[in-house]
Amino acid sequence: MSVRKIRKSKRIAMVAHDNKKAALLEWAVYNRQALSTHELFATGTTGTLLESGLKQPVTKFMSGPLGGDQQVGSNIAEGNIDILIFFWDPMEAQPHDPDIKALLRLAVVWNIPVACDKATADFILTSPLMSQEYDCILPDYTNYVRRLSSSPVLPLPDEQPAAGLSFEEK
Numbered sequence: 001m002s003v004r005k006i007r008k009s010k011r012i013a014m015v016a017h018d019n020k021k022a023a024l025l026e027w028a029v030y031n032r033q034a035l036s037t038h039e040l041f042a043t044g045t046t047g048t049l050l051e052s053g054l055k056q057p058v059t060k061f062m063s064g065p066l067g068g069d070q071q072v073g074s075n076i077a078e079g080n081i082d083i084l085i086f087f088w089d090p091m092e093a094q095p096h097d098p099d100i101k102a103l104l105r106l107a108v109v110w111n112i113p114v115a116c117d118k119a120t121a122d123f124i125l126t127s128p129l130m131s132q133e134y135d136c137i138l139p140d141y142t143n144y145v146r147r148l149s150s151s152p153v154l155p156l157p158d159e160q161p162a163a164g165l166s167f168e169e170k
Contacts, residue, residue: 002138010082010130013041013072014050015064015103017094020087021046027087027118029053034125041081043068069099073106082136084114085121111136 012035016024024046028035032054042050044063051058061071075081084107094100107114115121124130 002140004079004136004138006082006134006136008131008133010038011041011080012038012083012085013075013081014046014058014085015043015069015072016046016087017064017089017092019089019092021049023118024085024087025049025053027121031125032056034130037131041072041075043072064099065094067099069103073099073103076103076106076110076112079110082112083124084112085124086114086116087118087121088116109139109141111138 014024014028028050035054036056040050040054040056040058041047041061042058043061044066047058047060050056051060062068072081072084076084084103086104088100104114104116113124115124
């Protein structure tokens with residue numbers, strides 16, 4: 001069993017879709033005092049809004065559609081983010097939906113708390129665990145990795161064109 005110690009001061013990533021930025025900002029300002037004891041990270045415009053509204057430094061990644069969601073996911077995988085607060089808009093498709101799905105998947109893979117709405121964010125922020133160290137049990141993916149590494153490698157397709165096709169220009 002592998003454990004990652006989450007320190008008393010949490011590293012919280014905050015993300016919001018355009019239609020949810022105002023709700024996240026309102027929530028954060030309401031919880032300004034509680035958030036002031038933690039290190040905040042955010043994507044693009046959300047980070048700028050939070051920094052201004054909270055009067056607290058926020059480490060800013062790129063905008064979500066430009067790679068910010070992937071930057072947050074990378075930091076989760078590297079153990080640099082402890083909590084993800086992601087106010088996403090379930091009523092509007094996003095051009096970067098695959099990135100969003102990947103981000104949420106990484107949060108689950110690495111067993112970090114995730115809030116996708118105000119109610120869940122309230123529960124996480126007011127948990128007694130927010131003000132103390134926490135031993136986060138990391139899932140053991142040894143068998144998964146072993147299974148992948150023992151899978152046969154598929155041969156590359158022939159470099160010959162399919163019947164009736166030619167690479168030559170006519």
